[in-house]
Amino acid sequence: MTYVVALDVGGTSMKGGLVTRGGEVTVLAGRPTGREHGPDAVVEAVRAYVGEIADLGRSRYGVELAGVGLAVPGIVTASTAVYSANIGWRDVPARLGHDVRTGGLAESVFGAGRDVADFLFLPIGTGIAGAVVLRGEPYGGARGWGGEIGHAPVWPAGEKCACGQIGCLETYASASAVARRFTERSGATVTAKEVVERAVAGDPVAADVFGEAIEALAIALASYVLVLDPALIVIGGGLAEAGAALFEPLRERLAGRLAFREPPPVRPAALGPRAGMLGAALLGWQAAGDDDAGTDWSLDVLRGGSVS
Known part of the structure; x- marks a missing residue:
């Protein structure tokens, strides 16, 4: 064998x-x-x-x-x-x-994207990166930078990102950013998972931080959808383990930012x-x-x- x-x-x-x-x-x-x-x-x-x-x-x-x-x-x-x-x-x-x-290739061949030809694979962990899958193949762009949606600006007058730009998606919606922003506001050192748990339980600070992360994701994904019209968005990484607490409001906010068209399905990664x-x-x-x-x-x- x-x-x-x-x-x-x-x-x-x-x-x-x-x-x-x-x-x-x-x-x-x-x-x-x-x-x-x-x-x-x-x-x-x-x-x-x-x-x-x-x-x-x-x-x-x-x-x-x-x-x-x-x-x-x-x-x-x-x-x-x-x-x-x-x-x-x-x-x-x-x-x-x-x-x-x-990872996007694997999701395309036998994972959440196996039934479509074009989708975005977005793992959300310590940082945020993306894989643009076109006609079943990951697309790297002209110089290998394709898919860097984590550094798409969502609030141009926002926080400075470690990359040197201002208001990047990663600065608001990565797992590390969610934990950091909660700590800065509350003084309590917790993980992103704990921020989500507190938000679900009704903690107002956690709810604000997590809500801002979801809003940042909706802004970035709406722009992506309008440019490339993917059949599907697949979200993975540690933050995807939040389940319905992430996916339900994200789907709603994404739809709200696409007034004249239906949003694509948003699914959790399979692998x-x-x-x-x-x-x-x-x-x-x-x-x-x-x-x-x-x-x-x-x-x-x-x-x-x-x-x-």
Whole structure:
């Protein structure tokens, strides 16, 4: 049974696993990237983790791996492909993808967007990024910046963003921003999840902060809808776990900002925190020359899978 190594490399940690051609997933415990020790340490951490996962695959299936897929943050173009010699692997085809666009690819092939050709994948976590999926493929734009909706200005006279711009969506609606803005107003240090819980329970400060986050999202999404007319908006990340507390008012406010047309459906992501890793598996199979991998994978199997 052939397999690929799939790795989702985040800012501080990595999630990895091996995925067979039939869509059977084995997830390994995460590993730190070691970025505080510099870029060479990150490369070494990635190489070691890939080697660990590949060794597990050899012992389990008795064959060599077919390919490697890496989902990484930063500016990555769709045409970028790396080979093993760059980081010490030998004769293993590998493919690199932007972490959020790779998650969008997974949601497109076997997740919440599998029944549409054009949608926006918007994971809301520490920051906010977006993956524009057009005709079933993530679109990176002319220079790899496509989908940076987190830095679309929603209040031009608003707060300064860490990126240097003013009033970015991320400054109001990311999980870290929700927690920070509540702390600034209340003096209590809490998580974004706790802010949502307090808002639902009737805390006026939490309700204001969370309401402003939802309003910022509605403004940004309305602009996106009017420009690209997506069939669907898929929201993931930690804030999506708020469920109805997020989705119901967001749908209502988005509709209110689109006076002359119906809004597209707004759905929660189907793959949760595994989206990037599963998208990396698709990249790995593409690197191995199998562009049809994933089309017959079971969502229930992908969500489950064994843990080693």
